[in-house]
Amino acid sequence: MRLAWRNLIQERTRLALSVVGVALAILLILLLQGFLRGMFQQIAAYLEHSPGSVVVAQDGVVNLLGATSLLPQGAAEDVAAVEGVSSVVPILSQFVILDFHGKKQPAYLVGYDPAIGGGPWDMVEGSEPVADDEVVVDRVLAQRHDLGLGDRFQIMDREFTIVGLSQGTTSWMTSFLFIRKTAAEGLVRVPGATSFLLVSPEAGEDAQSLRLRLSGITGTQSLLKTEMIANDSKLFGKLFSAPIRLMAGIAFLVGTLVVGLVIYTATVERRREYGVLKAVGAPNRVLFGVVTLQALVASAAGSLGGVALAAGAASVIMRLRPQFLIILEPSAVGGAIAAGVGMALLAALLPARIVANLPPAEVFRR
Amino acid sequence: MLRLAIRNLFQSRARLVITAGGVALSLLLILTLDAIFQGVERQVSAYIDQSGADVFVAQQGVRNMHMASSSLPAAALGQVEAVPGVGSVTPILYVTNVVSIGDSRNVAYVIGLPDGAQAGGPARTVAGRGLPRPGEAIIDRSIALKAGVGLGDEVKILGRAFTVAGLTTGMVNLVSSVAFISMEDFRQARAGSDAVSFLLVRARDGVPPADLAARIEDQVGGVTAQTTAEFAAGERRVIRDMSTDLLAIMNLVGMLIGLAVMALTTYTASLGRRAEYGVLKALGARNADLRLTVVFQAMLSVALGFTAGLALTFLLAALVPLTGANLLLLVKSDSLVKVGVISLVIAGASAVLPVVQIGRLDPAQVFRGGLGR
Amino acid sequence: MTTATLDVQHVSKVYGDGETQVRAVQDVSLTVGPGEIVLIMGPSGSGKTTLLSMLGALLRPTEGRISLNGEDLTAAGEGRLPGIRLRHFGFIFQDFNLLSALSALENVAIVAQLAGLRNGAARTKAAGVLEALGLGKRLNFLPEKLSGGEKQRVAIARALVNDPALILADEPTANLDSKIGHEIMQVLRRIAKEQGRSVVIVSHDQRIKDIADRVLWLEDGRFKELVTMAEDPVCRMAVERENGISAMWDGDTYYFCSRGCRAEFLENPAEFAHPKRP
Numbered sequence A: 001m002r003l004a005w006r007n008l009i010q011e012r013t014r015l016a017l018s019v020v021g022v023a024l025a026i027l028l029i030l031l032l033q034g035f036l037r038g039m040f041q042q043i044a045a046y047l048e049h050s051p052g053s054v055v056v057a058q059d060g061v062v063n064l065l066g067a068t069s070l071l072p073q074g075a076a077e078d079v080a081a082v083e084g085v086s087s088v089v090p091i092l093s094q095f096v097i098l099d100f101h102g103k104k105q106p107a108y109l110v111g112y113d114p115a116i117g118g119g120p121w122d123m124v125e126g127s128e129p130v131a132d133d134e135v136v137v138d139r140v141l142a143q144r145h146d147l148g149l150g151d152r153f154q155i156m157d158r159e160f161t162i163v164g165l166s167q168g169t170t171s172w173m174t175s176f177l178f179i180r181k182t183a184a185e186g187l188v189r190v191p192g193a194t195s196f197l198l199v200s201p202e203a204g205e206d207a208q209s210l211r212l213r214l215s216g217i218t219g220t221q222s223l224l225k226t227e228m229i230a231n232d233s234k235l236f237g238k239l240f241s242a243p244i245r246l247m248a249g250i251a252f253l254v255g256t257l258v259v260g261l262v263i264y265t266a267t268v269e270r271r272r273e274y275g276v277l278k279a280v281g282a283p284n285r286v287l288f289g290v291v292t293l294q295a296l297v298a299s300a301a302g303s304l305g306g307v308a309l310a311a312g313a314a315s316v317i318m319r320l321r322p323q324f325l326i327i328l329e330p331s332a333v334g335g336a337i338a339a340g341v342g343m344a345l346l347a348a349l350l351p352a353r354i355v356a357n358l359p360p361a362e363v364f365r366r
Numbered sequence B: 001m002l003r004l005a006i007r008n009l010f011q012s013r014a015r016l017v018i019t020a021g022g023v024a025l026s027l028l029l030i031l032t033l034d035a036i037f038q039g040v041e042r043q044v045s046a047y048i049d050q051s052g053a054d055v056f057v058a059q060q061g062v063r064n065m066h067m068a069s070s071s072l073p074a075a076a077l078g079q080v081e082a083v084p085g086v087g088s089v090t091p092i093l094y095v096t097n098v099v100s101i102g103d104s105r106n107v108a109y110v111i112g113l114p115d116g117a118q119a120g121g122p123a124r125t126v127a128g129r130g131l132p133r134p135g136e137a138i139i140d141r142s143i144a145l146k147a148g149v150g151l152g153d154e155v156k157i158l159g160r161a162f163t164v165a166g167l168t169t170g171m172v173n174l175v176s177s178v179a180f181i182s183m184e185d186f187r188q189a190r191a192g193s194d195a196v197s198f199l200l201v202r203a204r205d206g207v208p209p210a211d212l213a214a215r216i217e218d219q220v221g222g223v224t225a226q227t228t229a230e231f232a233a234g235e236r237r238v239i240r241d242m243s244t245d246l247l248a249i250m251n252l253v254g255m256l257i258g259l260a261v262m263a264l265t266t267y268t269a270s271l272g273r274r275a276e277y278g279v280l281k282a283l284g285a286r287n288a289d290l291r292l293t294v295v296f297q298a299m300l301s302v303a304l305g306f307t308a309g310l311a312l313t314f315l316l317a318a319l320v321p322l323t324g325a326n327l328l329l330l331v332k333s334d335s336l337v338k339v340g341v342i343s344l345v346i347a348g349a350s351a352v353l354p355v356v357q358i359g360r361l362d363p364a365q366v367f368r369g370g371l372g373r
Numbered sequence C: 001m002t003t004a005t006l007d008v009q010h011v012s013k014v015y016g017d018g019e020t021q022v023r024a025v026q027d028v029s030l031t032v033g034p035g036e037i038v039l040i041m042g043p044s045g046s047g048k049t050t051l052l053s054m055l056g057a058l059l060r061p062t063e064g065r066i067s068l069n070g071e072d073l074t075a076a077g078e079g080r081l082p083g084i085r086l087r088h089f090g091f092i093f094q095d096f097n098l099l100s101a102l103s104a105l106e107n108v109a110i111v112a113q114l115a116g117l118r119n120g121a122a123r124t125k126a127a128g129v130l131e132a133l134g135l136g137k138r139l140n141f142l143p144e145k146l147s148g149g150e151k152q153r154v155a156i157a158r159a160l161v162n163d164p165a166l167i168l169a170d171e172p173t174a175n176l177d178s179k180i181g182h183e184i185m186q187v188l189r190r191i192a193k194e195q196g197r198s199v200v201i202v203s204h205d206q207r208i209k210d211i212a213d214r215v216l217w218l219e220d221g222r223f224k225e226l227v228t229m230a231e232d233p234v235c236r237m238a239v240e241r242e243n244g245i246s247a248m249w250d251g252d253t254y255y256f257c258s259r260g261c262r263a264e265f266l267e268n269p270a271e272f273a274h275p276k277r278p
Helices: A002-009 A012-049 A075-081 A139-144 A181-187 A207-214 A225-269 A271-279 A284-320 A330-347 A349-357 A360-364 B002-011 B013-044 B075-081 B141-147 B183-189 B209-219 B228-272 B274-283 B287-323 B333-360 B363-367 C048-055 C078-088 C104-114 C119-132 C148-160 C178-195 C206-210 C259-267
Strands: A054-058 A085-100 A103-112 A123-126 A134-138 A152-155 A158-166 A175-180 A196-201 A220-224 B055-059 B086-101 B104-113 B125-128 B136-140 B154-157 B160-168 B177-182 B198-203 B223-227 C006-015 C022-032 C037-041 C063-068 C089-092 C166-170 C198-202 C214-219 C229-231 C238-240 C246-249 C252-255
Touching (some): A012 A284, A012 A330, A054 A207, A054 A225, A075 A085, A075 A196, A085 A152, A085 A181, A103 A181, A134 A139, A175 A181, A196 A207, A207 A220, A225 A271, A225 A330, A225 A349, A225 B013, A225 B228, A271 A284, A271 A360, A284 A330, A284 A349, A330 A349, B002 B287, B002 C104, B013 B287, B013 B333, B055 B209, B055 B228, B075 B086, B075 B198, B086 B141, B086 B183, B104 B141, B136 B141, B136 B154, B160 B177, B177 B183, B198 B209, B223 B228, B228 B274, B228 B333, B274 B287, B274 B363, B274 C078, B274 C104, B287 B333, B363 C048, C006 C048, C022 C048, C022 C063, C037 C048, C048 C166, C048 C198, C089 C148, C104 C119, C104 C148, C119 C148, C148 C178, C166 C178, C178 C206, C246 C259
Parallel strands (some): A103 A175, A134 A158, B104 B177, B136 B160, C037 C198, C037 C214, C089 C166
Antiparallel strands (some): A054 A196, A054 A220, A085 A103, A085 A196, A123 A158, A134 A175, A152 A158, B055 B198, B055 B223, B086 B104, B086 B154, B086 B198, B125 B160, B154 B160, C006 C022, C006 C063, C229 C238, C246 C252
């Protein structure tokens, strides 16, 4: 298959440009996927690190990051009274919008009792809030808005002082803020309000059966923490999946087009050579092989380049904009290679048809 | 030379499709993403835009509705009514909650409306009633359709059962919709507190909303008052500020892709014409003449690609809602200008290599049996 | 003798230096007058193409001077050469070298436009030249739809449209069959004689000698002493007078390719006798 190789590298600049085109298309696809995967990890972070394995929410609420949940009064006592419950961690949480020097920053406010739990799990600076006007802020959020320990800012109509910075508590859309539960109750003007109860089963107790037993309490909904995480992922997935799939599809088409152009041009230029091959008896099968091999080489180089580019781009993006988390998994890389192969096979179709229809007589003209 | 550029460009249909198509797709990436976010912005402020109010009064420090909550004491109603220039004040209760229909759960902004609400109710009712009575709920038509329910059927909101008494449209987006129940029902579900979330104020004739908002803030303590326009703009800002970085990254990648495609196709096209350009040089064409042809051909290709990309975006915008997804694609002139500039840059940059190579073409080669590579 | 259109004085082209030096053209001098057709023949690698390139201002000589209508081309700046080529030369190639995306009319018009004519005027002029060459019905055809002879005529029209003083043709009949080649030769002859243009043709094709006023033989970069060609009356081959195989009969000198032909001639001279070629 030296012919395939030679035809391809004869025009080095052209090949280089097409490899770049494919690499960029693969880059985009990988970035989109990595971004989605990273986002899922970010939005699951709180529940994954919080105590308990069963969550009790307001009836009808199955997300942490969707609807606002408000449990009926006395729910905490009712839950604690259920058999098999080892501990109950109450939190009062909702979305808030912060106004920082003209920019709107959505944040998820968690009001908790530091003595019981449900707050940040990884503190990098400072300490958890002791007074009702203290707040723990995610360090990336603080960095983005030039804030540090001791700085003050407004949440709704109250001012809070930053006493701690946490890690792993941000996503590209929002960040987590932690204040005392009593402070949160003051903000929403509902004393004793609770959004969620994070319930831990006793040793030897099965989470699923505990959940069933908790489901009887009026006005509430209990679900496994894992279910809630899955629901949040589904909600955000619904939001992003259509645009992301659309863009990945477009990127794929672009890559195909790029490879297709190079192979098509190379084939048309070498029409006479192919005609000669045919005249001396090479079957169409062999010529298809040449064309397809060229396409595969071009796209393979592009795919590998794209993977390298993606790794580089991901680390640059995450360094410059740390609110983004882009996770490139081996399976995604495998998918990228597969996409590259797909591009190549599609791209080879038209040139293969040209080659098939070529009359061997071309060779004797001029 | 311009005619030559046009003829060269259209000589091979396959090449033309690939060139214009490649550019169109890369620009489509940018245009579509912009359009999606513009659509989300438009949808996010829909309720506020259509509320019929001139000023929104909220808890002090609260300037948004989406992803926020607000709580005002009952006394605030009287205080705001007393402000000169106020025509009517409608209190509403608001929370982001869930409309449960059977097994389906739909996130919704739940609005509790008082009797005879003069603002804050649904703007476009397509079936049944526009204002809910106790025990009734007004929900979005597409949510109802998807869950297979209609007027008279039961839904659960805030943990209680309601009968669907009306269907609305125009206030739904990909992940949420708006549902209306009576304020009484809302209060009961919220343990009877008499607080309200927002006060929707209509100004008296001839009173500018901006003045009224400022006056309300002055005279009533513990509130933030914004004109409807400001409030809506603030909602859109949330989306915009959230998406700036993401859009910048995607725009960059899209532009690079477009550049690579254009560079490749321009280079390939010009490569194939090397022999002919050499002939022209031998016949006496100057470098400038040939460079003009190359640049013009690149510009023309990109212009075609831009048009195709734009057409595809509009096509997508028309088709996507037909799939049932509540995704709105909105193409705005800002986006078009940006993409237009990107196209120009792409066209220019892609022509650089061929333009340089024209200078190096040796016309004397024309007698040696063809200028191949 | 009329003033020479083309005056070539001691022109050489040398590539490289020292031991690897290649002298493609060596001390060549030549003048061509208006209306004159000069044929340059010679073996491959003799420097014909290099010489033609220099004549056409596509290549600068290493030594020597080339003037066209009194204007010194070798002294002209690089920036002026394209304009000179455009207005004073017409090129005809072995491969026709038409622009594949343009019609016959457009192929000719574009050269007129490059010389400054506006679109409409260029097209009118181009149409005129094409019609004069019998291509009136083929104006809007693409090259791929034209026969070889038609393509070469389009090329000739393109070469003529800017009214050049000198036509340079490189193997103009090489890709044409015998009959068409003959027609093209006649066209070139008409152009020279009726329009007073100088024509320099480089070719292997013996038949072109029929229309040439002078035949020059280039070998190893040199004109092999301005040879004058004659035709062997027996075998009709082109022979150099200077090769020494000749015979006199009835006051005329006849030249032969070999002793065999001369012997044959002398057996029956009256039968073979032809007027001497000029």
